[in-house]
Amino acid sequence: MVSSRTTSLPLLIIIVGGGIAGLASAFTLRKAGHQVLVLEQASGPAKGGGGMRSPPNMTRILMRWGLGRQLAAQAIKGSEISFRLTRTGEKVGAMVFHEEIMNAFGADWLLIQYDDLYSWVYSLAKSAGAMIRFSSHVVSVDPSRASIVLSTGETIRGDLIIGADGLSSVVRRSITGRAGPTLSTGRQLYVSNTSIPSELMKSDHSLHALLREPKLNMWMGDGFAIYGSPVSGYRNYCVTIAAPIRRNREGHSVRFDIDYATLEPRLQKLLGLVRIDTVTPQLSDRPLESLIHDSNKVILVGAAAHLIPDGQTQNVAMGIEDAAILGNLFSRLRSPDQLPSLVSAYEEIRLPRAAEVLASEIGKLDQVTFLDGSELQAIRDKGLRAALSQTVLAWDQADEEMLREQWEEHIHMFDYDADEVAEDWWIKWGNLMDVGRQNRQEESRLQGPFGGRMHICVSQVSDAPAPRRMGMRA
Helix, strand or coil: CCCCCCCCCCCEEEEECCCHHHHHHHHHHHHCCCEEEEECCCCCCCCCCCEEEECHHHHHHHHHCCCHHHHHHHCEECCEEEEEECCCCCEEEEEECCHHHHHHHCCCCEEEEHHHHHHHHHHHHHHHCCEEECCCCEEEEECCCCEEEECCCCEEECCEEEECCCCCCCCCHHHHCCCCCCECCCCCCEEEEEEEEHHHCCCCHHHHHHHHCCEEEEEECCCCEEEEEEECCCCEEEEEEEECEEECCCCCEEEECCCHHHCCHHHHHHHHCCCCCCCEECECCCCCCCCECCCCCEEECCHHHHCCCCCCCCHHHHHHHHHHHHHHHHCCCCCHHHHHHHHHHHHHHHHHHHHHHHHHHHHHHHHCCCCCCCHHHHHHHHHHHHHHHHHCCCHHHCCHHHHHHHHHHHHHHHCCCHHHHHHHHHHHHHHHHHHHHHHHHHHHHCECCCCCECCCCCCCCCCCCCHHHHCCCC
């Protein structure tokens, strides 16, 4: 569960964006004792949307938030990722989530419908007392005043602004000076994430077989990839497409640039059921240099901060981690002079993680979208086939060295514990902050009647390794 510790200095925090990252942050910050206003431009709670994966680093947090019952009822415990070729459907590789490994993580790798997780986190935020305003379109942000302006002309001012407004973030502009991130300079992949009701798949035996398997199927094509998995208690099948867009003469997107005739028959049937509602661009593989404004009054979370394309393993997980760390840090606020250090602490904690995860996610996406006939594709498929021969073996029969190589990066991603990281930061630096605050209070008490210092020696902490030496802003 979330810590019962609360701040003695409640702030008014404005969260721009009422998606999962924004609502999760609203929940943890309310539990930390702050007043929270969420501004969402949509007219009401989210409807529709595709699926997502909840890796152990995310599942662990959701369980602590008390969502175990909902996860057990609706989420699907993933058994593996199956790597297939789009032309033939051949399974050339697999990432199997062995019980022995998942038990070591203490949490499962889950397949979840976006709507389900959204409704759970929305309920958490509402029950915690967060104020949520829909039809509130933020058009500008003033970081120095911690204020925002809505499209109606209304100005709202708080003590801190959280930018949770996604890949095309307005809040991010106040930090980077750009309206949006730059597209990749090489291949430009666009991502669509949608779901198919199970009723449309049950009449076809080959599609129904896909629906019944607790697996993520990863079809690897000629410069594109298609992922499919059951979600929401096997009631829907989520399909994510990452591919270039074919444009008409006016430059408008027409459809994904995929030759459907080259796909295996089962995949053709599956895509025939897909209705593409939204398309988001693949972003630059360069992470942001800063997640906070120099005023220490603006913080970015979720996709606004981490630029991970929709439909990837960690894109929602990063927003959940952000929320957990914010709630932990800001539950410790005791005086105004601590605020800059806590804001900077968030950035210090999240920047290294953000860079590692973005590189990992873009790297994985690149690997499944190699061009047919390329040397990289041949190397990939050879390696997957070699590993598959070991993967299909029982856990105690598999080659230990090959398993270690296959799992090395995943262990680094999945074993991250946001709550522990925030606790470790506080153990290392928080006591110094408290000592410094107490000394400043004592110095203020010992001021002479005309503002002069009394000649009493007060212990200083300047010789200790203070947070500033981590690169923190004072």
